[in-house]
Amino acid sequence: MKPPDGLVVTFKAVAFREGTNRKSCTMFNENNELKCYITKLQPNSVYTVALEACKNEDDCVAYGDSVRIQTRPGAPGYSTLESSASDSLTMSIKPPTDATERDYVYAGTFETSLYTNVFGGGCEMKQLAANSVCQTDLAVPDTYYYFRTFACTLEHMLCTEGPQKSARTKAPGVKLPKPEWVGQTSTNISWTKELSTFHNIRYVFVYAKDYYGYTQQCFSTTRDKCRLKNLRPDTYYTITTSACKNLGFCIASTDSITIRTKKPDYLTTPTNVSVRSLTLTTVNLTWTELQVEDINVRDSIEYMVSLKAINDPKIPDKRVFFSAYPAPIDGNYLVENLYTDVNYSITVSVCASDDVCSYSSKPVTVRTVAKDGYIFKATSIEPLTASVSWHCSKSNPDSELRVLLNSSPTAVCTSADSVGEHTCQVTGLLPSSSNSVKLTRCEKATDACEDLYNLYVRTASGGM
Incomplete structure (x- = not known):
């Protein structure tokens, strides 16, 4: 030129x-x-x-x-997966913004990753609505497909391809929901059948496999459930299935679930419960420990220590769990965060789960005692705040006193460890809530602290 x-x-x-x-x-x-x-x-x-x-x-x-x-027609819009089965896919197909009913013809095709269109199928339509779909019933189970869409002019057959969307057919066989009931050594497994290239499923096998590779199985030919037996208590199992048209033609499902069997419930009551030591906020207990040789059972055993305030019904009961295996070397079990100047009745049970426990041991009664020289009390309690005060009969210039709320390490109030009356306004509380307000003494040089008193405070209702 x-x-x-x-x-x-x-x-x-x-x-x-x-x-x-x-x-x-x-x-x-x-x-x-x-x-x-x-x-x-x-x-x-x-x-x-x-x-x-x-x-x-x-x-x-x-x-x-x-x-x-x-010019070519506008491209079709983005497609979405409407439904998927083991041998079919349904995709939406969206018209381009410039489309009119007489101008365009539309096509959708399902192709494998190799773009061969084998076992894919497709569709053709001359009108598109907002909810138009394209379906194929020629797909292969458990396979990824690319759904390609085209808009073409009727007169010259000029075509424009829209954005591709990938979709996957479901694996054939059965689908597993979570079981409704799981026991210590058995569970009922149910399933729903997925339509597939072999529609007549005669057998369904269910397998339960644990961490060590041990497997139990059950099967059914008439009902959509079976019962797995001979499982270990308190053990995780992976549940899988295999669906069969006949015993010579089976397909394993890719669907699986995990279950945990219940803890064992053959439990004996602890004996010889006694107090080793007692402070104003802790009690150290010991008892005759349970002897269980089966490692699959004993690893799930727990001790439950129950504490009840005898003379103060406002204080809620306290429960603390300890693992039975491995047991403490010294055989002592420390219960912390008790309230000071309170009579407690203590019992111990052996538990395999929260709701499966032995009978309680004979109760042991203790009283937490306040430290000499300190009196700590609540002077007023509101829905959102509480005022506490304490009296010191001794002075220690090398330490300071701190008020802690609900075991938080951040002090609500700090004061000198000096003789006389001291007060603290505790804020940030919720109405009708139980709270622990603790008075501690901390060394200024080392920041080492000791508890002086733990006070139970329940706020009033209302205030929000």
């Missing part, structure tokens, strides 16, 4: 059609060819395209003959 009359010019390509503005682009050299790209044209429209030679932006003349072209 040479400039006219030897002038130095640039070339433009111009596209126009009746009733619209001209669209143009400036041509550039690529591999000894002049080219450019005209964008933002209307889909499915006829344009006249011509070349112009320009000395400058406003001084252009026609150069050569013009041609007529037709």
